[in-house]
Amino acid sequence: MSFYAETWRGNVSLYRYRDRAVAHDVLARLKAMDLHLRLMHVCGTHQDTLSRHGLDVLLDACGVQVRQGPGCPVCVTTAKEFEEAAVLAEAGKTVLTFGDVARVPGRRGSLLNLRGEGHDVRVVYSVNDAVALARRETKDMVFMAAGFETTAPTTAAVALTGLPANFTVLSCHRYLPPALNALLAMGATQVDGIIEPGHVSAIIGLKPYEGLSAQYGIPQVVAGFEPLDLLMAVYMLAQQIQRGDATVENEYTRVVRYEGNLRALDAMRRVFVPSDVEWRGFPVIPHSGMAMKPPFEAWDARKVWADDLQRVDDLVEETPGCQCGAVLRGVIEAPNCPLFGTTCTPIHPAGPCMVSVEGSCHIAYKYPQGRALRAT
């Protein structure tokens, strides 16, 4: 057996959760239930699994539509936040960020475009790499930190171990549950159940979702990212709905524990305080932002570089015609945006949902088989 095959077989999470026979069983059961369901998930990786394996088409044939909500941190980061990073780059700081973030078009092009104009923008894989760069060089460095609860603990962890004086964090981190609450309260999206993201849930556990089920009577299942994970999550939701239940269940038990990851939660609590922030496509969502607590002000880019950031005005808007906001609210499907596949493609994206590999536009473009389905 080759090394790779051995690794593959040894890794139960990848190997066994693609069992075709079990998948067909689940689909047959769903079909027999005579369903007419609209489910929402809030994770780009879920969308990728659904599209890559054609599950969206298979589930549609069982009467189950699954649509992506505001679950792509790069996509929900606002044009104003990208403008903040751009202004700091133009003011001579080195801006460090993740690859997807650097490619999102803003008012004056993407952060990577700014590099073409001579400004210092660099892509990093981890906040650790960003800190290592700041320790090696004397330039002022700003880390544009985007991401939900999966990513925020990594920023918190480096802040707690001590940061160099030339390093600051532009926190664009967000809490996911307040957005789910806002979405359900708006009532714009009629959904029968929510598939919750496995890796955010690995950090926060199941408790933050329980209030939503109680308040809105909405069934929720935390799911992993293999094809069987998603099919089983749909099956569990369908059973809850048929029983008339509205509870929080966990399909991803091999990773997610009820209480979440206490160490990561503790790091996040020590560094960040909830703040009211806008999300792209949404108005201000109370307590959904992660601002840095006062003890970390010396590394908070918004405090340290407040003078530079005064140049950012409040009226930064999306690209004309871009429907990312409506796509993120789950109000329209990606292919129904007039720019989709014409002026907006992964090579020349008009909005973040086409840039990010987690964005619904990018995924719909990449897997055209399901596109006709999603456009109806």
Next chain:
Amino acid sequence: MCLAIPGKIVSLEGERGVADFMGVEREVVLTFVPQAKRGDYVLVHAGFAIEVLDRAEAEKTLAVWRELLRRDVAG
């Protein structure tokens, strides 16, 4: 963005380790998974292990699904 890749821990020292991602080795921060041991599979997001994969739980889930489906089809 919340993509996390399973890697097998090949060595560790304190809160740092090296994980094997299908043949590629890379440093991993283990701050959030103090229970991780050599040979464990960890889910790694942006350079940090966020959880240890529970192999027994993974096998149990599959067994429960099979049983559930068998029972439902029979019932």
